[in-house]
Amino acid sequence: MMQKPPQNVDFALKETSPKIGAGAIASDKLASTYDLVEQMQYLYVRVVKARDLPSKDVTGGCDPYVEVKLGNYKGITRHFEKKSNPEWNQVFAFSKDRIQASVLEVTVKDKDVVVDDLIGRMMFDLNDIPKRVPPDSPLAPQWYRLEDRHGNKVKNGELMLAVWMGTQADEAFSDAWHSDAATVGPDGVANIRSKVYLSPKLWYVRVNVIEAQDLIPNDKTRFPEPYVKVQLGNQLMRTRICPTKTINPMWNEDLVFVVAEPFEEPMILSLEDRIAPNKDDTLGRCVIPLQLVQRRLDHKPVNTRWFNLEKHVIVDGEKKETKFASRIHLRVCLEGGYHVLDESTHYSSDLRPTAKQLWKTNIGILEVGVLSAVGLSPMKSKDGRGTTDAYCVAKYGQKWVRTRTIVDCFTPKWNEQYTWEVFDPCTVITVGVFDNGHLNGGSGRDSRIGKVRIRLSTLETDRVYTHAYPLLVLHPSGVKKMGELQLAVRFTCSSLINMLHLYSHPLLPKMHYIHPLSVMQLDILRHQAIQIVSMRLNRAEPPLRKEIVEYMLDVDSHMWSMRRSKANFFRIMNVLGGLIAVGRWFDQICNWKNPITTVLIHILFIILVLYPELILPTIFLYLFLIGIWNYRWRPRHPPHMDTRLSHADACHPDELDEEFDTFPTSRPSDIVRTRYDRLRSIAGKVQTVVGDLATQGERFQSLLSWRDPRATTLFVTFCLIAAVVLYVTPFQVVGLLIGIYVLRHPRFRHKLPSVPLNFFRRLPARSDSML
Template identity: 70%
Template sequence: MRDGHGSTDAYCVAKYGQKWVRTRTIVDTHSPKLNEQYTWEVYDPCSVITLGVFDNCHLGGGKKATAGTAARDSRIGKVRIRLSTLEAQRIYTHSYPLLVLHTHGVNKMGELQLAVRFTSLSLANMIYIYGKPLLPKMHYLRPFTVNQIESLRYQAMNIVAGRLGRAEPPLRKEVVEYMLDVDSNMWSMRRSKANFFRIMSLFSGIITIGQWFSQFCNWKSPITSVLVHILFLILICYPELILPTLFLYMFLIGVWNYRFRTRNPPHMDTKLSWAEAVHPDELDEEFDTFPTSTPQDVVRMRYDKLRSVAGRIQTVVADIPTQGERFHSLLSWRDTRATSLFVVFSLCSAVVLYATPPKVVAMVTGVYYLRHPKFRSKLPSVLINFFKRLPARTDSML
């Protein structure tokens, strides 16, 4: 680990629950060795322990005091370890990269060598905790609003910072804020992009299933499509096998993925955080003070950029109520011809479904959607065309 002067006066802070610990400061060295051991009583195996490394500003390191700012302990890096990712009774020895995001980009300040061991006296009690509520009963009977939670969180941070500032050795307020991620709710274009790609990654499984289904429907692999048809017909003839087959499939996936499980707890991921290809202006905006201290022309440029991004988001969000209003207009008689057609269609469907066994309906529907491409049209179906022609309330908006 090193700062701009080539060495550090490093110390480490660890936090779990209400217990905070601070190691001694190792003065003027590139590779400080702490060799300290601490123990916490785990109240929930699904919680997180946080460790941060800092450069002491009182011993020559950190950010020096200037005319307008006070001396601050510089951040060297932070590590979070979720206890549920640790196997019981096993010692994990691993080097975690210490990454810090600055206005000029992400920097690797060094590595933190840790030895972590998670022990449990009762496996049954640990499994029981997985089914318990995360919060006390009153949090569900009388829940707080979002603003109340943010206010209480800020007040709790100030109380903790004041208490730890009076400890010996003291912990400065910037250290407590960094350990508690106080600025995590502030606007950041980088975090917004990272969360967007997290959403896309979340839905990638559904997209993959849709692509597989499209391949079956288009008969790109005739043998696979025939097998899917056979499996579908078996499940239709024996519907009691659907749920057992589904859970058996998930069991097999879980057993197969066991061999690919991570051997060490995950660390800070620069790719997931979208910190590798971030624009310098976005970083400068992220580290800007609140309220802003940036020149007016830069603020105007960022505001225009934010408006363009928000405009695209607004377009996507506005499409959601549009589809819902079209669905609602099926029976609202706003378009009398469309509603008449749908009412007649509903009556005919009710008569047909009442007289036809459910297995036959499901079989015909499945075979229709899995039909060969020779019997398909590249144009949208009649139902989709009908739905897209339904009126929405966008016509009444200014």
């Protein structure tokens, strides 16, 4: 077998020992639900509202806001104009690790042009603040009378507050303003919060265009050349032009689209007449709302319907009227029996059909603790220095999660835990790390720092995996480590029998096998599905932007890459390496390199020939022993990115530049010409290999095709003689003679090829018929 050189140690997976589990949790109530992350204590301040605030402006009003200050950290609510009874309902969270004061100060101020006026304040001693641990009920806010600078109660003005000590398991954690994002203004807090998103439910829409009746062409002197155009959102598909020129055309073609719930746009169908190249005339159109379309969950047929086509007629140059133009016969349905491929099936996180009625019961729970990252690279420049505002995105099934953004930190600690239902163990969770490019007025793209994939079937059940995953990203200059992401992962199985039973089921829903889609259709539909998902998630708050979704779903995985081609070639060679090693070992046996081993093989061969019923049991027993022997060296950690396997660390710079080139290309013509010539050279070698494989197959076909009459005569005669001999000779004798001949001693061998090999190589192929 081909031995792969070891990966760079810096790029390898590292096991960690974070302080997680029940020993790090303050309460047993929390230990069973939030035990994959390190415990983090926070001081929470919920500013609810104020009432009866006094006027501070000359105009007789006030523009109030609240300032929450703890040591060097200060959080500010949004301000209201001319309002004495404002409502904020904002939460501030101060990490206990960064608290450097013993007093919490909450101040209500009136926003002014020059200097903000003090309305009132209140002070809290941290030693007197109560603690709260879920699932205890949230602490009820209270009214507090404001004080002046000297500690005296003011006549007017009260503030409703709730102050408590809690952990990251608190419900207020995700919506809070955090002290580690103190430089982010009130308007930017929404862009740093942790959120959970749900992918839209995707359906296939199948439109079977059957026929149309009684077309009325605008030009009465010619028969129409009709085709049907269907538009659904930004997806547009056409049937072929009807081959017969008639006013009752027939097509019977299927057009397949992707659509997401809720259905926002109708399907627009139009019947076009091809008058000339690039010139069409609309004969009629109809609008079909998807809410009225029948839903199909299995392979049962759907009823067809006739739809009226209408045509707009211009009257007096402006006014439009619609009139009946024709009828079209369609079979339209929303298909929920498929898994809509919004990601590559090689590492899909969800293999269920769209329709929830077809889902099976879940087999387990996946829990992921996003702990921290270390050694992150600076992603942008701020005030003349490098900085990174990092957050994580995890995707499994329909559920996406986003951690909060840790501002200006190369070693962020998130310590957030998330849970997913698992319906199939042969799925993959993807965790990506990104730099937030939309803070402090920024409007750039969120930069990718790296991502991690973990296949659930490689995890032992009920075991907590704590590892530091290298974040590897391929740049035009080569592979680069952007830091390490520390995760805690646990896959809990609810029923081992159900999970093992899944291994006998088809990977995809049965509609993929009963009514399979072509490879070209799947590529187009996958691209459309990714665009729909990215558009919907980009409309959330905070948005999961298009570049994030496309990176998580590997939108460019089908683009040509010299590096990937080499990597796949060596993957094949590594797989075939085992067969090559067996062939070399058998050749050594036949050439008596080790006489003792060869004699033992002779004895085993004779036993198996004399007792052929032992052949299959012996093979399976041998495989069982190999599996038991390999158990000692089973992987003890989840899979991770392998730079050697990807050929990312030994790639030519021009190949990397070609991989990162846009489509269509943006490089000068001389570089494109050089790359094209290189591609032709490599394609020529591939062409030769494919041709050689075709030649061997055609030689097998020519044994009985009489393409070479003499060779076929010899083979047919040999078959007749072999049939007679094998009828009268016991099979054990024949097998014994063949085996002894193959294993004969080298002194009885010749250097020249054997007679059967010579005969096979002389058989004709069809290569001499090619131009």
